[in-house]
Amino acid sequence: MKKVLGLALGILTAIGGFLDIGDLVTNAVVGSRFGLSLAWVVLVGVVGICLFAQMSGKVAAISGRATFEIIRERLGPRAGGANLAASFLINLLTLTAEVGGIALALQLASSVEPRLWIPVAGLAVWLVIWRTRFSIMENVTGLVGLTLIVFAVAVFLLGPDWSTLADQAFHPKVSAQEGQASYWYYAIALFGAAMTPYEVFFFSSGAVEEKWTVKDLSQSRMNVLVGFPLGGVLSVAIAACAAIVFLPKGIEVSSLSQIVLPVALAGGKLALAVVIVGIVAATFGAALETSLSSGYTLAQFMGWSWGKFRRPAHAARFHLSMIICLVIAVGVLMTSVNPVAVTEFSVVFSAVALPLTYLPILVVANDPEYMGERVNGRLTNGFALVYLVIIVVASVAAIPLMIVTGAGS
Amino acid sequence: MLASRVIPALVALATVAGCAVGSSSTQADDARALTDPLQQASSAVATATIAVDLLGDDRVTPPVADTALVDQVAVLDEAAFAVTTLVPTDATTAGWQQDALAAVRDAQGSVVAARSWANDAGHGQQAVDDALDASAHRLDQLTTQLQDAS
Numbered sequence: 001m002k003k004v005l006g007l008a009l010g011i012l013t014a015i016g017g018f019l020d021i022g023d024l025v026t027n028a029v030v031g032s033r034f035g036l037s038l039a040w041v042v043l044v045g046v047v048g049i050c051l052f053a054q055m056s057g058k059v060a061a062i063s064g065r066a067t068f069e070i071i072r073e074r075l076g077p078r079a080g081g082a083n084l085a086a087s088f089l090i091n092l093l094t095l096t097a098e099v100g101g102i103a104l105a106l107q108l109a110s111s112v113e114p115r116l117w118i119p120v121a122g123l124a125v126w127l128v129i130w131r132t133r134f135s136i137m138e139n140v141t142g143l144v145g146l147t148l149i150v151f152a153v154a155v156f157l158l159g160p161d162w163s164t165l166a167d168q169a170f171h172p173k174v175s176a177q178e179g180q181a182s183y184w185y186y187a188i189a190l191f192g193a194a195m196t197p198y199e200v201f202f203f204s205s206g207a208v209e210e211k212w213t214v215k216d217l218s219q220s221r222m223n224v225l226v227g228f229p230l231g232g233v234l235s236v237a238i239a240a241c242a243a244i245v246f247l248p249k250g251i252e253v254s255s256l257s258q259i260v261l262p263v264a265l266a267g268g269k270l271a272l273a274v275v276i277v278g279i280v281a282a283t284f285g286a287a288l289e290t291s292l293s294s295g296y297t298l299a300q301f302m303g304w305s306w307g308k309f310r311r312p313a314h315a316a317r318f319h320l321s322m323i324i325c326l327v328i329a330v331g332v333l334m335t336s337v338n339p340v341a342v343t344e345f346s347v348v349f350s351a352v353a354l355p356l357t358y359l360p361i362l363v364v365a366n367d368p369e370y371m372g373e374r375v376n377g378r379l380t381n382g383f384a385l386v387y388l389v390i391i392v393v394a395s396v397a398a399i400p401l402m403i404v405t406g407a408g409s
Numbered sequence: 410m411l412a413s414r415v416i417p418a419l420v421a422l423a424t425v426a427g428c429a430v431g432s433s434s435t436q437a438d439d440a441r442a443l444t445d446p447l448q449q450a451s452s453a454v455a456t457a458t459i460a461v462d463l464l465g466d467d468r469v470t471p472p473v474a475d476t477a478l479v480d481q482v483a484v485l486d487e488a489a490f491a492v493t494t495l496v497p498t499d500a501t502t503a504g505w506q507q508d509a510l511a512a513v514r515d516a517q518g519s520v521v522a523a524r525s526w527a528n529d530a531g532h533g534q535q536a537v538d539d540a541l542d543a544s545a546h547r548l549d550q551l552t553t554q555l556q557d558a559s
Contacts, residue, residue, distance in 0.1 A: 111472035249455045250448065255480035260473060261459055268468045276473075 018231020020286030021101030031242030037172035045194025046232035060207035068300035100339025101283035141285030147278035157266035192351030439502035440559035446488035
């Protein structure tokens with residue numbers, strides 16, 4: 001019974017923890033402009049993140065070491081350093097977006113200017129990282145984030161024309177008004193949002209934090225293979241809400257306040273309260289994960305003592321690096337930069353950095369020195385190679401498409 | 410040798426030309442350049458209408474409606490900036506620019522009035538709805554006219 005409950009908790013946490021500000025904003029923007037014609041990208045992204053998250057979790061469980069530690073050892077300081085620089089900067093950008101997302105969600109609850117919430121959000125993230133146990137932190141934010149299921153409920157309550165939605169999803173077309181370049185720019189943004197690098201660093205480091213062994217692999221596989229796809233369904237539900245309410249009226253989503261309106265239209269104040277709680281939990285959880293990922297990648301690369309399982313005094317540089325990252329994120333946001341714009345850039349630059357994150361994981365997962373007999377099978381490697389091609393194409397095309405489309409505007 | 414000097418010079422010239430003020434050269438270009446901010450403004454007015462209707466039906470809280478409306482004020486500011494910074498090609502497109510600016514300014518007034526109502530400081534919901542409808546209609550008409558011209 002305890003095992004079943006543990007499994008259920010893991011899956012629910014994975015669903016709730018799947019969404020972050022990048023997913024919320026990008027899916028709503030895409031839904032308002034392209035309907036469900038980019039839903040296939042969510043599917044491609046979810047399969048990719050399942051594949052590589054599971055791979056990095058397996059590496060951690062078998063070797064007992066987090067992915068980034070092995071990457072530096074296996075690839076050497078130069079290649080590892082390039083990987084660190086790219087991952088760390090993307091992580092910092094994503095952290096900035098998540099802290100901004102918390103502030104925007106709290107503005108919805110209070111009408112108080114986001115710049116007043118930003119330092120509060122940053123402080124709250126730090127306090128939780130400093131004081132709370134890893135498992136509590138992960139489970140609480142994941143479970144509360146599960147309230148975002150209200151987007152899926154809203155789709156049904158809005159009573160859409162299902163055939164139109166199905167037609168958009170299964171026969172994707174690009175409207176003349178939007179153009180091919182914008183369509184593919186947002187396809188890459190959605191892909192980047194689904195496969196954000198911090199997710200795998202957090203996943204593998206979390207495996208070490210929770211002292212996974214080979215015995216835990218089946219549970220982690222279930223969490224990933226069931227939880228992440230259901231999280232992907234919520235992503236599509238966000239896009240569907242925007243497609244139902246905004247697309248016919250020619251409304252383009254540019255703020256978080258717009259994203260909650262379809263839910264209010266469907267379910268009134270109760271649904272609205274639930275979705276705001278969900279957005280705060282999702283962004284707060286992701287801010288915790290990105291802060292920790294910043295500390296993990298830096299500490300693992302530099303060989304510092306790291307981990308929430310250690311007292312802060314015994315992992316001082318790990319904790320200090322997270323504090324500095326939070327201060328930078330808060331400082332950037334206090335310049336009045338638009339958090340939604342930061343989010344849009346973070347998902348596209350995530351796509352640019354994807355090969356640097358995922359290629360080393362694949363290399364390590366095939367190294368018998370670390371994995372023994374449990375190196376990747378042919379099927380996994382076949383899928384991974386297909387994904388590497390997709391990732392490289394997305395990475396190469398992201399910046400040119402950003403320039404050509406004026407960042408999708 | 411010649412190519413190694415001429416090609417970078419041409420690239421630099423093209424880059425500088427692309428940054429030059431008043432780079433649009435035809436009426437169609439101006440019409441297209443004005444259509445984008447008008448559509449942006451229409452989107453803002455439509456969002457404001459939804460927020461007002463939801464608040465009127467007691468389906469959103471005042472903070473959410475207020476935030477949605479203030480976000481649309483920012484969108485309209487961007488639209489107004491895009492219209493005002495266009496350098497028109499001739500007298501016809503200068504007239505379009507004035508019409509577009511008047512339509513966007515009118516939309517700003519309607520959304521600001523909606524925000525006042527949402528904060529219990531303005532006219533009744535009917536007046537707010539009527540103003541938003543009139544702004545939306547004016548923006549749509551002008552957008553259609555410019556799309557035909559582009």
